[in-house]
Every structure is written in structure tokens, then in C-alpha cells.
Amino acid sequence: MAEALRAVVVGASLAGLRGAEALRREGHRGPITLVGDEPHRPYDRPPLSKRVLSGEARPEAIDLPGQAGLDLTWRLGAAAVGLDLPARAVALATGERLPFDRLLIATGTRARPWPNPAEAALSGVFTLRNRDDAAALRAALAAKPARVLIIGAGFIGCEAAAACRSIGLSVTLVDPTPTPLASVLGTRIGRVVAEMLRREGVDYRPETRVEALEGDAAGRVRAARLAGGGRLDAPVVVVALGALRNTEWLAGSGVAADAGGVACDGLCRVLDRAGRPVDGVAAAGDVARFPHPLFPDGPVAFEHWGHAVEQAQHAARTLVGPPEDHGAYAAMPAFWSSQFDLNIKSVGLTNGADAVAVTQGSLAERRFVAVYGRAGRTVAAVSFDSARWLPAYAARIAAGDAFPPILGATDQGRVAPMDPGFPQRPARG
Ligand SMILES: Cc1cc2nc3c(=O)[nH]c(=O)nc-3n(C[C@H](O)[C@H](O)[C@H](O)COP(=O)(O)OP(=O)(O)OC[C@H]3O[C@@H](n4cnc5c(N)ncnc54)[C@H](O)[C@@H]3O)c2cc1C
Known part of the structure; x- marks a missing residue:
């Protein structure tokens, strides 16, 4: 009877596509x-803030591979607006209802908008999450604005700044924290990024908060007003304030979902409000919040490309089942970013780290591995143009090694732990 089972995947992006692919691989023969x-077939997001903005890749030429031969039924441009668990059906904005036996929730995240809706609606103000955002921003950049103001020096803000500089645009990057990437890498390592941005000609302004955006009579943004006085001319503004999880469509469904994500167990099974797994319903990717054996503080959610792929495959195995056969999802978090000619990679999670030590290379040369520790345990490693070391550190993190880790391969005379300098509270631009 397995042939008759119907699968629905909500979210037609990385986790959704890889989940559908894995359902087929695991033996799901019924309709998917x-x-x-979005109106588009699944495409890759990392190029949006890099090669698409710089004009090296066209937004319509970044489709994810592997879409052919899966025998999928597509419902694109059709948002899911509700989940009826007793009837086991997904409701679409079109009024259609899709019955399912197996459901994969992969609705990801969206860009956190500028908090003032009227200012966010000014023409020339952009966020950067999807292909249409990137195409619109790229068109604005191609018109050679006198300046681009980027609000938020996280990964996407820094990458957008690098893309703008690569096409010769003047860029101002503001953030309320003391360094770029402060909440992810800490200010000690963030200072290295700040130096690079400045050397590459970015007008980088730390500890600077934009209070309001000002428009002209035609509804075009023209300036940003700064907290504490000051004003910046800004014909183009990129709002890069992080992401919000797309869980609203699950409200009232009985599934445990909120702004922190869709709650799952270690097998990626979605939990109901009483904390019980819902039969035949799993979640994966940016939207999923789940327990991870390496992180004892409680459930985590990752916004990493590799995680979306691996967790979607795990969720598909759970859905085809039996779920208990393959154990809990425990993939090591890993992330990369490229900015200018710099390649940043990380494994593990820096959350709550209380120490950082350079184990290879040097901060001054901007080529190094920094290892993070928490309560005496190694929890993360970040490389700047030194990625070949990371698999060894990933193994040490997975093994729960002491911090600083003894690899026998350090090229430092002495590994000296430092305060990573994480900001007290996550601040937003
Ligand atoms: C600009 C940018 C650059 C990035 N660069 C990197 C990088 O360098 N390295 C890295 O590791 N990661 C990077 N990432 C993160 C990576 O792309 C994400 O982790 C990955 O896309 C997550 O995949 P996902 O399928 O879980 O979610 P998403 O890609 O967010 O996909 C979710 C999909 O579901 C759709 N959806 C939402 N709600 C509904 C609904 N109710 N009904 C139907 N559909 C819905 C969304 O529109 C979207 O298409 C980047 C992300 C962005 C935006």
C-alpha cells in the first residue's frame, strides 16, 4: 500500500527540494x-548576497540542481495558510486543500523588515532574502547610486558591502555593536573583519544606530537619521537585520510553533503543544528548532545551507520510517561566508563561548583558525582562509574535547585564550 501514500512538502527551497529528493530515495512512491x-522553482540563496549583487550571476541562473526526474507536482506562487491536523490536510491561499499522509514543513525564514512600515515602504529601501529582492537590489546598484547604506553588519550586510565595493560603489555600513559579526564571532575576531572592510574602502561605522529613514516627496528614500544626532545621505538602503521564521501559517494547528521555529524532536518529528510527536509530520531547515546532542542548553535552530540539506534528508528518512531506525539528527553545524577575497568557515556553535584562542596562523595576517571554548569545552572553530584545518576541529568538538584543544598541530608558540568579547545582549541596527 506504500504506493498510495501522499506526501506534501511546504516550502519549495533548499530543504524542501532536498527533502523531496530524499523521500524518493528512501522509497516514497506515491505523489509528492x-x-x-514564491513563483520560482528552488534556487540557491548564498549567491544572492555575493555574485548576484555584483552582477557576476543572473538571478534567474541560480536554480538548485537535481529537480528533474523526481516526479513532483508543483504548487508555486501558492502560500500554505493553514494545517488541519485532524483532517491531515494543508490549506493553500488559493482555497485548495492538499490531503497528506506524510508532511514535511520547510518554510524557512524571511528577512526581518525595517521596523517602521512606512519607512520600509520607501522606494530605494531593500531587504535581501529571495531572488526577487536580489534582482531589485541589483537593478538599483547597476544604476550607480552615489552611496549605498547598509544597516546591519552580520554576514549578509558584510557580504552585500563587499559586493557593492566590487563594482566600485561607495558603501556605508552601520551597526550598533562594536565590530561586524559581533554576535556570531565576538568582537575580538570581529575586529579583523572591521579592519578588512575599512581597507577595502567601506565606510564602516560601529556603534551607530539608525533611528529613522527619511523620504522625499516622491516616496524615495534620501537619508538616514542616526541616534544621537547626525544624518547620512542614502539613496539606496539595504536593511540586513537578520531573519524571522515562517511559522505563522501553523497558528491554531496544534503544532508547537512560534517565533523561535517549529518544535521537533531529535528525529525531526514535529511536536504538538503537549510535546508529543505528530505522526507523519516532520520539519527541517531554517524553520526547525530541535534538540542537538552537542548543545545542552535547549533546542537550537540553525540558518546554515548544509544543515538544511542534511536535516531534510534526516526528516525524509523519518517520514518513510520507521523513524527510530536511524537515530537522532546530530550533524555538526557548519557555515561559510565569502567577502572580498576572504573565505570564512565555521564548525560548531559559538553561542555562549567564554574564550577564544588562535591555534593556527595570525590575526594580523588575516589567515588563521580561532577556536572557541565554553566552560572548558571546545565548542566551535572559525577559519579565515584556512579551511583545511576545520574537519580536525569538528571531530574534536564532536568528541567534547577540553578547551583549548590539543591537536599537536598548532603553529603557535603558546595557545593563549582570550575573551571573545561577545556583546552583552544581541543588538539590532
Ligand atoms: C542572501 C543569503 C545568503 C546566504 N549565504 C549563506 C552562506 O554563504 N552560507 C550558508 O551556510 N548559508 C547561507 N545562507 C543561508 C541558507 O541559504 C539557508 O540556510 C537556506 O536557504 C535554508 O533553506 P530552507 O529551505 O530551510 O529555507 P528557505 O531557503 O528560507 O526556504 C523556505 C521557502 O519556503 C517558502 N515559504 C515560506 N512560508 C511559506 C508558506 N506559508 N507556504 C509556502 N511556502 C512558504 C519561502 O518563501 C521559501 O521559498 C544565506 C541566506 C541568504 C538569504
Whole structure:
């Protein structure tokens, strides 16, 4: 009877596509319907803030590979607006209802908008999450604005700044914290990024908060007003304030979902409000919040490309089942970013780290591995143009090694732990 089972995947992006692919690989023979609120087939997001902005890649030429031969039914441009668990059906904005036996929730995240809706609606103000955002921003950049103001020096803000500089645009990057990437890498390592941005000609302004955006009579943004006085001319503004999880469509469904994500167990099974797994419903990717054996503080959610792929495959195995056969999802978090000619990679999680030590290379040369420790345990490693060391550190993190780790391969005379300098509270631009 397995042939008759119907699968629905909500979210037609990386986790959704890789999940559908894995459902087929695991033996799901019935129909699979892939629902996406964007009009596009699944495409790759990392190039959006890099090669698409710089004009090296066209936004319509970044489709994810592997879409052919899966025998999928597509419902693109159709948002899921509700989940009826007793009837086991997904409701679409079109009024259609899609019955399912197996459901994969992969609705990811969206860009956190500028907090003032009227200012966010000014023409020339952009966020950067999807292909249409990137195409619109790219068109604005191609018109050679006198300046681009980027609000938020996280990964996407820094990458957008690098892309703008690569096409010769003047860029101002502001953030309320003391360094770029402060909440992810800490200010000690963030200072290295600040130096690079400045050397590459970015007008980088730390500890600077934009209070309001000002428009002209035609509704075009023209300036940003700064907290504490000051004003910046800004014909183009990129709002890079992080992401919000797309869980609103699950309100009232009985599934445990909120701004922190869709709650799952270690097998990626979605939990109901009483904390019980819902039969035949799993979640994966940016939207999923789940317990990870390496992080004892409680459930985590990752916004990493590799995680979306691996967790979607795990969720598909759970859905085809039996779930208990393959154990809990425990993939090591890993992330990369490229900015200018710099390649940053990380393994593990820096959350709550109380120490950082350079184990290879040097901060001054901007080529190094920095290892993070928490309560005497190694929890993360970040490389700047030194990625070949990371697999060894990933193994040490997985093994729960002491901090600083003894690899026998350090090229430092002495490994000297430092305060990583994480800001007290996550601040937003
Ligand atoms: C600009 C940018 C650059 C990035 N660069 C990197 C990088 O360098 N390295 C890295 O590791 N990661 C990077 N990432 C993160 C990576 O792309 C994400 O982790 C990955 O896309 C997550 O995949 P996902 O399928 O879980 O979610 P998403 O890619 O967010 O996909 C979710 C999909 O579901 C759709 N959806 C939402 N709600 C509904 C609904 N109700 N009904 C139907 N469809 C819905 C969304 O529109 C979207 O298409 C980057 C992300 C962005 C935005």
C-alpha cells in the first residue's frame, strides 16, 4: 500500500527540494506535492548576497540542481495558510486543500523588515532574502547610486558591502555593536573583519544606530537619521537585520510553533503543544528548532545551507520510517561566508563561548583558525582562509574535547585564550 501514500512538502527551497529528493530515495512512491509561496522553482540563496549583487550571476541562473526526474507536482506562487491536523490536510491561499499522509514543513525564514512600515515602504529601501529582492537590489546598484547604506553588519550586510565595493560603489555600513559579526564571532575576531572592510574602502561605522529613514516627496528614500544626532545621505538602503521564521501559517494547528521555529524532536518529528510527536509530520531547515546532542542548553535552530540539506534528508528518512531506525539528527553545524577575497568557515556553535584562542596562523595576517571554548569545552572553530584545518576541529568538538584543544598541530608558540568579547545582549541596527 506504500504506493498510495501522499506526501506534501511546504516550502519549495533548499530543504524542501532536498527533502523531496530524499523521500524518493528512501522509497516514497506515491505523489509528492511541493508547495512554495514564491513563483520560482528552488534556487540557491548564498549567491544572492555575493555574485548576484555584483552582477557576476543572473538571478534567474541560480536554480538548485537535481529537480528533474523526481516526479513532483508543483504548487508555486501558492502560500500554505493553514494545517488541519485532524483532517491531515494543508490549506493553500488559493482555497485548495492538499490531503497528506506524510508532511514535511520547510518554510524557512524571511528577512526581518525595517521596523517602521512606512519607512520600509520607501522606494530605494531593500531587504535581501529571495531572488526577487536580489534582482531589485541589483537593478538599483547597476544604476550607480552615489552611496549605498547598509544597516546591519552580520554576514549578509558584510557580504552585500563587499559586493557593492566590487563594482566600485561607495558603501556605508552601520551597526550598533562594536565590530561586524559581533554576535556570531565576538568582537575580538570581529575586529579583523572591521579592519578588512575599512581597507577595502567601506565606510564602516560601529556603534551607530539608525533611528529613522527619511523620504522625499516622491516616496524615495534620501537619508538616514542616526541616534544621537547626525544624518547620512542614502539613496539606496539595504536593511540586513537578520531573519524571522515562517511559522505563522501553523497558528491554531496544534503544532508547537512560534517565533523561535517549529518544535521537533531529535528525529525531526514535529511536536504538538503537549510535546508529543505528530505522526507523519516532520520539519527541517531554517524553520526547525530541535534538540542537538552537542548543545545542552535547549533546542537550537540553525540558518546554515548544509544543515538544511542534511536535516531534510534526516526528516525524509523519518517520514518513510520507521523513524527510530536511524537515530537522532546530530550533524555538526557548519557555515561559510565569502567577502572580498576572504573565505570564512565555521564548525560548531559559538553561542555562549567564554574564550577564544588562535591555534593556527595570525590575526594580523588575516589567515588563521580561532577556536572557541565554553566552560572548558571546545565548542566551535572559525577559519579565515584556512579551511583545511576545520574537519580536525569538528571531530574534536564532536568528541567534547577540553578547551583549548590539543591537536599537536598548532603553529603557535603558546595557545593563549582570550575573551571573545561577545556583546552583552544581541543588538539590532
Ligand atoms: C542572501 C543569503 C545568503 C546566504 N549565504 C549563506 C552562506 O554563504 N552560507 C550558508 O551556510 N548559508 C547561507 N545562507 C543561508 C541558507 O541559504 C539557508 O540556510 C537556506 O536557504 C535554508 O533553506 P530552507 O529551505 O530551510 O529555507 P528557505 O531557503 O528560507 O526556504 C523556505 C521557502 O519556503 C517558502 N515559504 C515560506 N512560508 C511559506 C508558506 N506559508 N507556504 C509556502 N511556502 C512558504 C519561502 O518563501 C521559501 O521559498 C544565506 C541566506 C541568504 C538569504
